[in-house]
Amino acid sequence: xxxxxxxxxxxxxxxxxxxxxxxxxxxxxxxxxxxxxxxxxxxxxxxxxxxxxxxxxxxxxxxxxxxxxxxxxxxxxxxxxxxxxxxxxxxxxxxxxxxxxxxxxxxxxxxxxxxxxxxxxxxxxxxxxxxxxxxxxxxx
Numbered sequence: 001x002x003x004x005x006x007x008x009x010x011x012x013x014x015x016x017x018x019x020x021x022x023x024x025x026x027x028x029x030x031x032x033x034x035x036x037x038x039x040x041x042x043x044x045x046x047x048x049x050x051x052x053x054x055x056x057x058x059x060x061x062x063x064x065x066x067x068x069x070x071x072x073x074x075x076x077x078x079x080x081x082x083x084x085x086x087x088x089x090x091x092x093x094x095x096x097x098x099x100x101x102x103x104x105x106x107x108x109x110x111x112x113x114x115x116x117x118x119x120x121x122x123x124x125x126x127x128x129x130x131x132x133x134x135x136x137x138x139x140x
Contacts, residue, residue, distance in 0.1 A: 002108045002123045008131060010100040014093050017100045018072040020138045021091055024050055030137055034130050036060070038099045046070065049080075056126045063087075083110055088126075104131060 010017050027035040037053040041064075049066045058117055068074075072093060080088040086109040094101045102115035108123045 002022075004104070004106045004108070004124045004127055006104055006124075006128060006131075008102045008104070008135055009096065010102055010135050010138055012100055014095055014100050015074045017093050017102060017138050018069075018075065021093075021102075022067065022071075022075050023067050024048070024067060026053075027134075029043075031130070031133055034133075043048060057111075057122045102131070102135075 007099060024038055025040065028038045034055050036055060038050075039051040040048060042049040043049060046069050050065050050067060052063050052065050052087060053076065057060075061083040063079045063084055066078045066080050068076040068078070074093070075091045077089045079085050087107060089104065089106040092103040092105075094103075103123060107124075
């Protein structure tokens with residue numbers, strides 16, 4: 001299990017930041033190096049169930065993820081099935097002057113024979129890179 005927390009400042013509105021972070025249907029298109037496949041199973045206003053093929057540190061994880069949204073301040077992803085079941089990522093969004101502050105809290109749980117593939121540094125490095133790509137898209 002690896003717990004990771006970091007903050008990013010974004011030159012965009014809270015709403016735009018939130019909209020990009022929760023638009024999982026476009027992850028496959030905008031971040032193909034991280035998401036090779038996204039299959040929605042259930043989509044509701046504030047919660048969705050999605051099958052995702054997530055790539056981190058050269059490994060592919062097939063997961064069932066439950067997404068919870070409270071616009072425009074909170075997005076939570078809980079892995080409810082698959083290779084890293086029990087993992088989560090919580091994104092908190094707030095206004096900070098003329099910028100938007102994004103706080104990411106994550107816990108990655110390795111399961112199903114994948115234990116010890118990564119060190120905490122690998123997960124942290126990969127997640128920071130993933131979020132930097134999100135930020136680049138948000139700031140466009």
